[in-house]
Amino acid sequence: MTSPPPRPSTSPLVSRKPVSGSSPSPSPSQGRNPVSLRLYKVLGAGFEDEPTKEALRTLSELYGATTANGTRATLVNGKATKEDHQDDFDSDDGDSEEDTSEERKLSLGPFLSDEVVAPTGAAAHARKNLKRDIDVKLAGSSRKFLSALGGVDQKLDALQEHITTMRAQCDQAHSQLQTTNDACKSLLDQAGNLRQERDTVASQQSILNLFLARFTLTSEEVTALTSRDVPPGKRFFAAMDKAVKIREDCRVLMSVDGPTKAGLDIMTATSSNLEQAYDKIFRYLTSEFQTLGRGNRDRERSVDPDANLEASPTLKEAVRRLRDRPELLSDALAVLSQTRQSTLLATFLDALTRGGPSGLPRPIELHAHDPLRYIGDMLAWLHQAIAAEREFMESLFGLGREGAGRMIGSVRKFEKGRMGEAEEWVGDMVDKNVGKLSGPLKLRVQQTVRSQESPILANKIANLLKFYELTVRRTIGEEAALSEALREMSDVSNKVFFDALEAQGRALLRVILDLNDAALAPPAPVQDHMQALRDILSMYDSSRLDDSSAPEAEEPVGNGAAESSADYGVERVLDVMIDPALEVCLTAAEEKKRIRPTWDGPVFVLNCLTYLQDVLEPYAFASTKRESLNAMIETRVNQLAEEHYQDLLKDTGLNVIVAAIESKPAGEPLSHVDTAQPHELSAVLQKFSTWLSGLEVMHSPRLARLAVQRLHSQIHQTALARLARTYQSICEEVRKPENRYEAASTLLGGQRPFGQIHLLRQIFGLGDEDM
Template sequence: MSVPARSPIPSSLYSPSRNAGTPVSAPQTRNPITIRLRKILGTNFTDEATTEALQTLSELYGTQSPVSVSDSKARTAEDPDSDDDWSDENANTRLAVRDHREGLNETASRVRKNLRRDLEDKLAQGSQQFLQAFSEVDQTLDDLQKHVAAMRIACDEAETQLRLSSEASQSLLDRAESLRSEREGVETRKSIVMLFLNRFTLSNEESEAITSREIAIGPRFFEAMNKAERIRNDCRVLMTGEDGPTKVGLDIMASTSSYLEQGYEKIYRWCSFEFRQMGRDVQLEVGSTMRQAISRLSQRPELLSEALAFLTQTRQTALLSAFLDALTRGGPSGLPRPIELHAHDPIRYLGDMLAWVHQAIAAECEFLESLFGLGGLEDEGRARRMVGAVRTFEGSEEEGWVKELLNSAVTKLCVPLKVRVQQTVRSQESSIVSYKVANLLQYYMLTMRRTIGDDALLSTTLSEITEVSYKVFFDAIEAQGRALLRILLDPDDPSLTPPLPILEHAQLLREIMHVYDSSVLDETASEPGQSFNRILDVMLDPAMDMCAAAADEKTRHRPQWDQAVFVLNCWCYLQSVLEAFEFTSEKRRTIQEKIDGRVRLLEDEHYENILRDASLYDTVAIINSKSPSDPLSHLLPAQQLQPTLARFSLWLSSPEVVHSPRLSALSSPSLHSTIHRVCLIRVAKSYAKLCEEVRKSENRYEAASTLLGMERPFGQVGVLWAIFGLEEEGEESTVD
């Protein structure tokens, strides 16, 4: 129902008219009509309850639509022949609006009079509808109750019939239960029999897999063999009871034994055939089937030995053929090139042959280890062999087979390898090449010993040819040493440096030491380099003897030629050649001992020469040889001693005090300074002894201090130390 439009409220209702300046009285403010109007005007009709109430009234009394202007226009459009003009239309619109307002006023008046009655009629109508719905529900419940009673009667009749049927069929159920129990017993016995047959007999497919030649060796065959062995093991356990062996057990053992023998025979034939085919390739791969077959056949050592005999023959032939092809034909399509093309280069020729053999052995060893299942980490914890480590055969049966087969496979390689190596070794004229060859052979000999053992035929062969190569080398250097002793130096050559033959010999020794230093050391020696001492002895001893002999020979032709300096220069040069290598320490000590002996002789000789140059030789000789009871003044009067001291003072001013011309020819500056210093210390000690003897009263010199103080060093040993350029502690050390 639409809310009627509110007519404008006079302003007098909001605030009563009053004259200007007249105050509003309290009774006018509290007028009930005014308060009511203000409350009505201030009411909010937008809340939910008011809106719902108005909506209910609108549905109860309906709605009257006013005649709008658009309806008038529509009627005009329907009647285009109408003679009404625009003013007539406005007049009709105003009449329609006025009629609508009058209708609304009548409706509002009727609502105010009949609202309570209309609402009560509306509620009564709703209650009638509820009563009618509940009547229908009550009728439905009565029908349902009748139906349930009928169903209860039917269920009672069915239960009675079921009880009668159950009593009638009880005997049948008891009989069926008895039959069921008997059936379960039969099924149990049947399952036991089937389990026994499955456990202790082979099926047709399994027996066929073992005995038939048409079925190849494979997983099916090995599964059947495993089952046959398991049957035998289980049967042995059953036959160890108190009742002893049974006929069934004996039959099972005989049957499985026959199957196993046929299976091992089949494995033997298959392995023999496969081993004959393996001779065609140098490098082989082992499949899991072959590995399992060998593991199974190892339980029959006699069959395994016969099968491996075929493998040994084929591998020997294959390796020998491949080695000869590598020597003469090369690889596929000529690459790599044949090894014998490099026969002019002994190091490369022998290195290529030995490298081929080593590679073939490594491949063969890997093949055999894979064949016997020794390639990786085993169950017992054996670790994989590292590269270069010594291969140890720990005594297991498989490792024994690997060692024996590996030795047999390379047996035929020993003869052609030994012949070619010996021909190459014996044809060498250069000692350095011979040593390189011997060192190369020694390296591969040690490698083969680590790989296949010391007692293998190839290791023995390499050991023999290594000894031959070292014998050839030592023969060569011994011949060079003997030739060096026969060399005669030019007697007119005044040079004190090492001669050209010594330089060439030392250069050869240096090259040999470089080869040894960069190669594998002899592991059998107690110390590194001990095996090289023989080479040093053979090469250095003749050179040192040659230097000493040449010095003696030249001394006979040139008396003024300095023999001691020449020998020291040669020996120091030979020692310097060895200093770059640690393994020559023992030989360097031996040479140093000989050098020290020569140095002591040179020191004595140089000391005597200094005493002669300083005019003290005769004086020192008299002091050292006089008897304690003879006064020195009788043997060496003051008139003779004074000129000697004057010449000694003059010598102290010469350059020979600082630098000796003779020792300058030494190739070692440190040796020169050491010898000269030691001799000056000995001269200072001799002068000190002279002063001491002169000052003694028993020698009967008059004015001894004056006699000594006339010439430098004025009888003061400290001044002589300063002239020689020696430290004060030098005096203390020499006095000690």
């Protein structure tokens, strides 16, 4: 670039020149010369506005570029610049002249010089040739346009041709499409139909799928039901539930539509599946029962009856479901009861002979010498085992809390039909499980019972057995084997008790009483005997309290039966105990009487009888026996009273008169009878009077030996009353005219009680009422 350095040097010259040259010129020719006016106008016009500046810049570029490239181009460019410049002017002014434009160019110099740098030579050239340059340039440009457009024209022609061809082809294609479309119409229809069909099929399929899902088991479920690899559990039970549901639904459907092939198929398939499932449950239960029933896990030989006596939920569920197949369930339960039986038996024997860990609690048999404790311990063990067993069974059958078993002291009802099915199973199982225990138990109990000689102990054992018989019966029912065994044991012990009683009675009969013993009290052996009875009765009495204290708890029927049989029992006890005692007393009285006539037999017998009665006195249940004793006493008392009366008659001497009255022939006056002549009569009356003032009137020494004071006075009073009546009848006889007593009143009034009955009764201490 060589142009820039000269540009600054020239530009001040150029700029100074027009400014200095033009500024003086306008001042002289102000307002007149049109050229100068024009010039002023031009000069006045600003070139600072953007378009002008832009035009000038383009112009300068035109030339600028040429200077850089070559002289010719510079020239052209310079001209072009000028041209451009003028163009600008033209646009401003409309018509403009060469000169003005020339001048303007000069005047513009200073402006140009700042921006456009043109060599002075080129600028001059440019000023000259601007117009030509521009024309040339324009022509060149136009030619270029022409040639370019000619090419374009050609291309357009070709394009036109292409389009025409295309159009033809398009038309062809269109017509072809039209034909094809027509041809496809049926196909489309077909496709539409097919699509519809497909939709129908799809919906059918979904229905079928739903149906299958509802009415068939998935292979997984079938596996769960039938495979041995899947143990019974949630999955298994769910599959079972489904199978059952399917069958139900199917049955409903078939009941509406009649049997269909599908329905029958489904029924067959599910039923076989279900059967397999039941079989599986059966197998599962059987194996579980075999291990579970064994109690503890064979770790040690010491067995705990309660160890692991718990039914897992799966087990319970399995049992619940198998209840639909009772025959399978009962088979499985048979296995359980077998294992439980042997476990319980082993445990029982352990408790009997081995005791607890390290010997505590002690083995039950350690106390075999104490029969009550021995038997009591065994039975208590049994009771506890039954309770545990029952709980286990109830949990197995899912009879939990709501079952009647939890109520304290409640009595289970064992009537068939009134119990639920599960309850029956439970009862049955408990019965079976503990049934085997009755063997060893019975053996031991009977051995112990049989060796008892004391009726008291035998009775205690019998009561104990009776108590447990009742308890067990309430828990496992009357028909259970164990109840049966207990009843048997109870009977045996009862029999032993009565045997012992009878033996005692017989022993009592064999006792040889000391016949020389003058005592009138019951003999000592009888007293011992009765003491035993007393003990038994008091025991019985307390056991009776049990019955009466729990009447509500017991079934009315059972209660009544128990009561009557118990009463029967005590009746028998009384018979067995009292009868020999009576016999002993009576025979002893007879024999003594024979040997020692002076011995007071009747009083002795009465003493014995009242003693026996006294033993029975506190017990209401002994009333029957007491009644019969009372009757006997009554008779004896009457006899004794009669005897006593005769004695009194004899003592008072009245017997002579009485005999005379009774024996006198009819029609003969009494006074004519030897023994009743007035003199004799007077003597008798005197004797009577003497007797009346004696002690015996109030108190009989003989009767004083009666143990019961009440009887003494009773008999004595009776006798006295009769005596009074006899005296009265004697008085009446004496007063009768036909008996021909002279001064009968005087005769009678000579001695106390002066023929006055009421006086006599007063002396005797009797009331007048019964006169």
